[in-house]
Amino acid sequence: MKLKAIVAAVMGAVIATSAVAKDNSEFKLGFSVPQLANPWFVGVKLGMEKACNELGIKCISIDAQYRVDKQVSDIENMINDKFDAIFTTAIDANALIQTFEDAKKAGIATGSIAQVVPNSHLLYGMDEYNYGHAIGTQAAQWAKKKLNCKGKVALITEDNVEAVKRRGDGIEAAIKEVCPTMQIVARQAGDNPESGMKIIEAVLQQHPDLNLVIGSNDSGGIGGYQAMFSNDKVGDDKAVFSGDATKEALALIAEEGSIYRGTVDLYPFKGGYESAKYLYEMATKGLPAEPKKVFLPYVPVPQEDVISGKYKPAY
Template sequence: MRGRAWRSGPGTGSGPVGRRTSTGRLGWPAGRRTGLLGAAVLAGALVLSGCDRGGNTDLGLALSTLNNPFFVGIKEGAQAEAERRGLHINITDAQNDPMQQINQMETFTSQDVKAAIINPVDSDAAVPAVGVANRAKVPVISIDRGVNGGDVGSTIASDNVAGGRLAAKTLAESLGGKGKVAFLEGQPGTSAARERGQGFEEGIKRYPGIEVVARQPADFDRTKGMDVMSNMLQAHRDIGGVFAANDEMALGAAKSLGARAGRDVKIVAFDGTPDGVAAVRGGTLTATVAQQPRLLGKQAVDQALRAARGERPPKQVKVPVVLVTSRNAAEFDG
């Protein structure tokens, strides 16, 4: 799959819990719809009107953080899809605090939303938040990260295991199949970190000449990525490659490596954010496995609406990843 992974505009942030951040009620155009397209649009309107009052379904989206361009992309995709459908969506920012997500789910249920979407801060800690919605009979969809309990109708996520394998292959080949590498893991307790790690470990085993000499979580954070990389270099000055489970950690590692980044030390990342793609184009990163956050947001809204109508959405929706290298980076917005 080729093409733009995502287009990121300026993030608009999130208001206080319970405050509506999107108010895109869309009216029907004047005049009579004719033909098959008009019939399909009318049928869709009738389905939604059976779901709630006046044909407008309120949704809640509880994001783990908006201090990361990837999650801003999810927000933009969900918001655009809700507005396209003429729906209200309340988008909140937990600032990486799982207790905030419990409060936000309570707010959603008090607003009588028809479905809730959660991007867990932690896959275990999100279970009580999901329980709030379950008790209120509000369908729940998770996005990007799974929830290790509760009744979740569907999980919308990138194929993280496949992406981890692809990152391992790319890093190993950039090193000629031999050398010492470091692995900057994501936030412990999240399914994304676990699955990317699983894929990377599976992939790197195929290259017996590659030795993983250091691995440590850096919590998907750029500053922590820089600090962790600095600590690793003190013990392993001969590291020739780095896999970071997201772009932010990779960019932090690159800052720690300085002029060695991309030249003496190959770095492969994960996410495909504008900063990550720009670093690939500039040669600081060797590659990044690009997710499609706007598509994730769009898919989550779609599955949430299905659940709100009483349908059974698929338990998992896997969104493909795309490898970004210097050869195709110009095709991506960065």
């Protein structure tokens, strides 16, 4: 009887421990965001929050303000605070490898999206060059049709982020393939609308006849559009293209007479939503021996599809 009592007590403790472990209200998922000034990351955040609400878990987003040291520190704090799962878009993937290794040793599920950390449990990645090529191709096809491949183009890229340089290369390659006679007058890094605006305002000082602005993301593209609009650079021979299909860019594309003529959907909401679900499953059912690899899809979104309603945004 004594042995049975001991077994019963142990089993009761196990059940109680399992119940605590399965209490979703205590589960914490952290997202280290490079910068919330970029609308794409807001989309990822919104997707994550929807998944967290469905699961009944806590989700916390922290803005790294595009500082590598802060991103590392933020994730270290999540580890010390015993988060159950952590994911990020890396500003500098190499700087996070050891930090993610520490998280994994602590039994924390790790993930990264877009610009991935190679030792993450979840690698929700993308092909930067091909994505850039899709952005550039849509813009170049417009230039071929409307400008007969004549005129000037400025590129707002993310060359300040090592992993994203190839996106700019893809844009530039597409321009040269489809419209080799177009003159590329600038290629500069712009991470947000403010920097994108400053870049194009400066370009317009030297090239007031600028026809085309291409942003490697909507964040820079929005700034480029604002600069063109405020300097009265509008009309049939002007255009702005970018990538990410954020709600901010889509709203500008839909405006009457807008020269914002297209974007490319990289599905940030879907990426954030699915990342949260994958990481929750890993943290609760067991960490994988090998990383799970998923790729962000992308599809061109021309202005006519936005105006007609053919394109349906995810959020």
